[in-house]
Amino acid sequence: MRHLFLTMGFGVLLTLSACSNQPLAPQSAVTGPDTAQSTINPAWLSTAAAQQALADGKLSSEQLVSYYLQQIASNNNSGHQLAAISDINPDAMSQAQQLDAERRAGKVRSALHGLPVVLKANIATKDSLPTTAGALALQGHLTPADAELVSQLRTAGAIILAKANLSEWANFRGENSASGWSALGGQVRNPHLLSHTPCGSSSGSAVAVAADFTLLAVGTETDGSIMCPSAINGIVGIKPSRAAVSGEGIIPIASAQDIAGPMARTVYGAALLLDAMLSPQAKQQFTQPLSTAARQAPTAGKVLLVRAYDKQDQALPQILDKLAAALTAAGIEVVSTDRWQLPPELYQAELKVLVYEFKRDLEQWLRDYQVPAERDTLAEIVAFNQAIGETALGFFGQEYLQQAAAINLETDKVSYQQALNQSRQLSEAALDQYLREQGFDAIILPSYGPAWPIDHVKGDAFNFGTSTAAAVAGYPSVTIPAGFSSILPLGVSLVGLPWTEPELLALASLLEQQLAAYQQPGFVKQLSE
Template sequence: MIPPWRRLVFYGCIASAQLQFPSLLDATIDDLRGGLDAGAFSSVDLVNAYIGRISDASSLNAVTELNPKALEIAAEVDRERAQGKVRGPLHGIPILIKNNIASVENNNTAGSLALLGATSRDAFVVTRLRAAGAVILGKAGLSQWANFRSSNSSNGWSAHGGQVYGAYVQNQDPSGSSSGCGVAAALGLAAVCIGTETDGSIASPAQRNGVVGIKPSVGLTSRDLVIPISEHQDTIGPLAATVKSAAYVLQAIAGQDPNDNYTSAIPNSIPTLPDYVAACQEDALSDARLGVPSNVLELFLEFDASRQVEVDAFTSALDTMRRAGAEVVENTNFTELNAWANSSAEGVVLRADFVTNLASYLSKLTSNPNNITSLADVSRFTKTVAPGPEEFPSRNTATWDQALDPQSGFGNTDPRFFPFLQENLFLGGEGGLLGALERHQLDAIVLPTSFAPGFAAIVGAPLVTLPLGFYPANTPRVMNRRGNLVDTAPNVPFGLSFLGRRFDEAKLIGFAFAFEQLTKVRGTVKPFLIPATEIRRGDL
């Protein structure tokens, strides 16, 4: 195949080389690597193009801050390339990071004015990206505090960053909490975006913006200097236009870090982690044994019958997998599904972890202008120091109020915490995802993405989501709980997820890649707003 950055155009009997740069809406890391390696364009050209695209799509608020040193960093990696030093496949590739992951050139606020101006060193995953030669382009918008503040806010809203809007429908709910990352990946505002997930915060915005999301096992990627919710469920992963592009980034950021002891559980430490890029094989579904927990489909449809569109597309997808050589095993049910549906354990675990883990993060700041040292300080700031900009009480603090309640709130060192954690591990283990995988000797569980994240979240298991379809033209327009964003409507995307055992990312990536190559759903419907700026060589 002729690379997209170069074609031979014939004029009569004369052949002349004409550069045709990849459209950044769909450009993969392989496309960009090819152009950079061939000298068709530079990293500086790429950064300028992405900055232009971010400006083109500024009405969607996907990007909160640009890195003021992005062009300087790009020029440096271009000089390295010119000298024959290429650090790897991400050398010169611009990447956005969610605004709860620390980088020295930008604010790191979780969308709160309470942390505006606070500083720290780079997060471990940012250090890894820089070491790989990537250019940190800026910070992507998110649901404030990673959707861990209000019971009545909207996905993608932050006091620091504004309201992020989805890519496919005007005023679309972008889903959360990695809202800006989903939109940025959908519109080609960076090559890849790094998000975080506690329960659904990579998977959900990825599916609602028609892109790929990899939610790694807890402990595969370090949470060092990432504003936390829960040490037991938080994880860091990529959102990208394609499975392979996401795999490149996961390869760069995975690995052990002494500042996050959960990473010591990685079975194979660097440099012998699985090759996630090599896992992208078109025949990966051949001989795969995939389980479908039918009781999960029934439960979610009972709760929300409008998801039948997603289930119908999912059923067709299972036939595609069978034709690719997979064995699809029906009724691999989660034995404690009803107990899971009625359990409050996850909420208790998250609130207790947040009280403890947030204080730990805040203690590591090198400057802290508002002297925020605890969740109680954050709550006080939000309610009394900046209630107008923080939109309190219109957007309440119900989650914090529960966590700080003197009777029922406690940190994760309190003896009351342990039974709730054990309940979580049982409901997601023997009674849920991990039990089903073992009982039926499965390689993975497959589910519509709308139904999937919670089962992986409570046991720290991995999930890979990719595009499955779009809501059809006759879909009723439904608003979100706050009434300010479109939740479902014609052209809103939805996805399919592969879930597996802890540290089984390579296997799931292979399944997702094979399905992606068979279906190529992305691109069949275009975003409602497409940035006009494309790559232009600086010397042209």
Template sequence: MLVGAAAPAAAGAPVAAPELTVGGIDLEQATVLDLQKAMQGHRLSSVALTAFYLRRIDRLNPKLNAVIETNPDAVREALASDLHRARHGARGPLDGIPVLLKDNIGTADRQHTTAGSLALAAARPASDAFLVARLRAAGAVILGKASLSEWANFRSTTSSSGWSARGGQTNNPYVLDRNPCGSSSGSGAAAAANLATVTIGTETDGSIVCPSGANNVVGIKPTLGLVSRGGVIPLSAQQDTAGPMTRNMTDAAAVLSVIQGVDPADPATADARPFVRRDYLRALRPDALRGKRIGVFRGGGDVPVVNAVTDATIAKLRSLGATVVDNVDLPGLDDAFNNELPALLTEFKHDINAYLSTLGGQHPVDLAGLIAFNRAHAAQEMPFFQQEIFELAQATTGDLTDPTYVAQRTTATTAARHAIDSAIATHRLDAIIAPTNGPAWVTNHETGDDFTDFVAASGPAAISGYPNLTVPAGYARGVLPIGMSFFGGRFSEPTLISLGYAFEQATKVRVPPSYLPTLP
């Protein structure tokens, strides 16, 4: 079922959000563990929950554009979960739970996988993405595909985050004319607006954490290789990863526990073998901050309203028993940042060509074909911005053995890892925090994204391949969400999840979206 597109929200009356209770359960407050108890106690069924979300999408999505399409088989999948539960019991915390996938995560069913582009409207993946197979094995219901920034926001230097030719413009549910940030914009907005129990996003640099921060939800970008990239439309195998985007830390921990795994088809997952059986729900300790040493990285931007949220976070961490080391330096980041984009351009050409060469259905066969498609369909694909990044990538060799490229990637990754590792060692830190995002800007297709008050600390973890999670931390102008990132060393997810959970439980910052049309 395709879900209609819309333009950026205009001023008008606030959107009246429909009821958020089903079977007497408040879905705004309930975790997946609460829902499992309700289903086990016959107060709720997966069919009822799935039908509730489909109705909610019909009601809210015309204003949000967070969902690009719903799964025509979702109710059938929910019924299968209910029957399995009745005969064999629950398979785990995600059994019967509706999940929205970002529209670059492949499914071999009646849904599309397009990265938001019309060029892939007739493409057909031969199999589910590895993480989707993990979700299905856990009994999850694939509710549909979330909107995104087309081609993971790697097409133009003047793009509007959240826009795609297939989905139109995703809007921020807190203030509808504000931008949802990052390429996993639909996953963030859908999680915030409760259009599914949980959502999945992907990140190359900031595309999970920024939309999570801007939409007031939890987002986890795992260590590179913990979650397979198999079946996900690539940007760069050196930085891409999928991860959960949810309204609370409990749900994020449950989702990550399911989607992690060693995939024989994804070599990066081999190093994760010792870690992929971890149950992150066991890391949820409300006292986890006591006695910990937390560094504060302020190098992601200098915006007064964001600094105020950071200062308040520091005070709260100290009150919870943590030792906070402010203004921690991450040495050598310039080398990482200066080499990241040149490396990504070569990697994108190589990786997208490889993906398209094995993709079923009708579609362009390489990046050159995508560029030609966009030119031939410019009215639909390029009404607001062009494809400068595509053209820069096409101009590279796409050769991952090219010495210039190898030097760029080696320098970028090594510098980012050294920055984090050395800071942790020097200050004896358990984790580093940094503000995730600045206040969401007004969406403007004529000028593209407005980085005037932009704040971003995603780079070090993204380039290094280290884990990063964000938790709601405060607000700008009383309504625009600001998240706080927790990042650390490779495969340090249990520590970060425990710290994020302790912070979440002590602050209870998150409130539901207000759906304001605009701000004065």
């Protein structure tokens, strides 16, 4: 799920050149079909503002959907050519009208009632939206059932607006890929700087939120695929605790690490969406809605601030200084460290787990969700791609698909189990030395380095990323906008023990207010050196 972080080592600073194609200018008022003029402009609304406008009758869900569909039509495959959306739900407007009628009748299903949500294209829906993981082998595939989280969102009154493009097969197809590219959807672009990566694999979900194509979106992560695109596109992303959200119906990489999570422009918005997606197990862990926790003062007494990446980008020291000052002013003890390094054995064990479970879990999904028999095994998908050639594969290979296809689930089971145990022990030890043994309430560290240029020859050029420990251990993490390197967003991540989402979200909200680092993207075409 979603971006496998295995390489690092690139970073440049550029200066801004003249640019055109700025975001669409807000209108003073909007109208929807057969509605009176509204006093609320839907452009760049926060989730809380949208909720209030709907409750006050100053905005309808129909108007909100109409606005986002216009934004997508203007800037997805034309205009800024962001390629964030792969398919639009033809029923989105009728869903909005139905939910507006329910609201007028006094029926409000939940706090999410009437709010649009974009889903990553690896999440099954029982409608006319295909579930493809961006792969030509699954082109047009309609699933016979909703994923569990989709059923939950529909029950809560969310509007499924569209599906989002992604790194093909959630960036687990082959080496030297470029994040955000898929054979079906093309290349997703970063709305802050169109020549640069959106990161992945939940590229389209993050960009859809960042570019105001939607209020909310769902991404998925195996290692970094919520955290990296959220940070690099300047929005909020939550990677929940293991088992906090059902994975049923999502095209998998590996159930040991796969998890879906929310993306939004504010901590409150992300928490609200997560509330509607929680598993029964998670609901038992939390005594109040996460969206309520996100509006409360933090209870953290001591946090560890990781400064090991200060030299990776010249903007980071000031950002971390400001962050530390904000925490100290709030009465929270800040202990800094410049040491943060995970053992190489962790990455090796992680990859072994992912390859094994990819074979086991993906082939089960292909059968359960009725993919045609000639493409319901990894070997058949590999053969399909080879037969189609460049049309299916583009500019890189399918090494991970091939490695997984070659796995023998019986004879390789022992070594897989050893790798699973090792990866979890190493990742938990890296976090527990601070969270359990030294009693820190959270670890705060830079999420990822700034975006790099899109390169369809060499592939991604990661500078650094910090998602792996929490991803493998199954601990929750939250990334929020923290500042900028030139015009490229930088995020900071908050990591805590399992089921500490309420505490992390309260702390993230405090930092969100104090750092005030969110900015609308400029849709800059290119930078000059």
